Amino acid sequence: MGTEAFENLRLELRRGSLILAVLAELRQEQYGYTLRKALGRHGLAIDEGTLYPLLRRLETQGLLQSQWREEDKRNKRFYQLSPEGAQILEQLSAEWRAINGSLEQIL
Amino acid sequence: MELLDRYLNFIRMLLPRAKQRDIISELSEDLRAQIADQEAELGRPLHEPELEAILKQCGHPLLVAARYQSEQALIGQPFYPLYTFGLKLVQWVVFPLLLVGGAALALFHAHPFIALGDSIGDAITGAIYMVGLLTVAFVVLERLKIKLTFLEDWRPRDLPKLPAIPDQSLIPRAESFGAFVGCAGFLVWWTGLLHLPQTPKLVLLNGLPEAFFWPVVVLFVAEMAVHAVNLLLPWWTRKRAAARVLVDVYAVVLAAAILRVWPWLALRIPDLSAAKLTQVELLVNGCLYLAVLTTAFGYAVCLLKDLRRARGLPPFTKTLWTWLGWDSGH
DSSP states (O other), X not given: OHHHHHHHHHHHHXXXXXXXXXXXXXXXXXXXXXXXXXXHHTTOOOOHHHHHHXXXXXXXTTSEEEEEXXXXXXXXXXXXXXXXXXXXXXXXXXXXXXXXXXXXXXX | OHHHHXXXXXXXXXXXXXXXXXXXXXXXXXXXXXHHHHHHHHTSOOOHHHHHHHHHHHOOHHHHHHHTOSOOOSSOTTTHHHHHHHHHHIIIIIHHHHHHHHHHHHHTSSSHHHHHHHHHHHHHHHHHHHHHHHHHHHHHHHHTTOOOGGGTSOOGGGSOOOOOOOOTTXXXXXXXXXXXXXXXXXXXXXXXXXXXXXXXXXXXXXXXXGGGHHHHHHHHHHHHXXXXXXXXXXXXXXXXXXXXXXXXXXXHHHHHHHHHTOOOOEEEOTTSOHHHHHHHHHHHHHHHHHHHHHXXXXXXXXXXXXXXXXXXXXXXXXXXXXXHXXXXXX
């Protein structure tokens, strides 16, 4: 019960942070698999079933741009932050730092 | 790669047609990249269990496809509390009204018991239809994305005044007094201490069998004793609740035994034809049957409440208030 509650809360806590991490990683153009690996290297492992719907949602909101391109003889969809996304990322980063600062004081 | 194709085809089937190609291409590319990475690491093609492990880690096709759905709920946030309130109205107001109305109409039917059974069925069907209509109405509101302006434009003063929730551990003295007097009045009549005037036009030929005389007296004396204690010490204790549980069980058993010997009354009304008399007898006995049945049901509900009290749990009514969202923290 305790483990389940912790797991649910951990996922909830991660959900918002992952969006910020994805936006930040996509300041450089990447395709899904390399993005997942990059996030994993930073300790923010994310499964494909979560990442791709999230990318799609962020693109629908106009924060990302994407295009299909061939690389190593394989068709891949490359994502990058849109100008609007870059602006939002800046605002969200400031918000994150403020929250982090406050939490550090409380914790 | 047969396994991979089977997996992707299953997901494809669950996706909206317009997005299928795009989503499957992307997912396929990711999974193939994972497979290629592992194969490069191992220096050989993957065995089926290793491939299965990659697909299992990606998730069941139903879950993967569900994450791509833009609509994750049939009825969303602003409407959901209203919808559940509507459901509660159907449950606590519409359904009981249909039930009581149907039961009342059944009494005047040529075959009241068959009609009663039909009316219960009709009440259940009616309630299910209401739930269906309510659900459809809210789904339409959700899909049309209708904005509820009153959620933004409101004043606390405009909220309706709802009844205060009494302290559930207290027993109102008026309630105990009323019940005590009522039980005493019934006992006075039942034991023959008080004779009600007889009308010459209606003669009661027989009533409830003699065997029920003392069991009924015992029930009402027990009721009077419990209400007398509640009058003096007006709050629930676990022991008192346990005593009430015994009374409730006794009452339900007694009511069941009384219902088994129905019909109870035979009448003689000189001016009435035999056919009419049978109808009147059926109506009177039917009303009395319904009254005893309702009483038994009331005792059964009390039994559930008292069992909770005896176990030290919060009473049903408090739970109900909380469930309805009207618990102000009393």
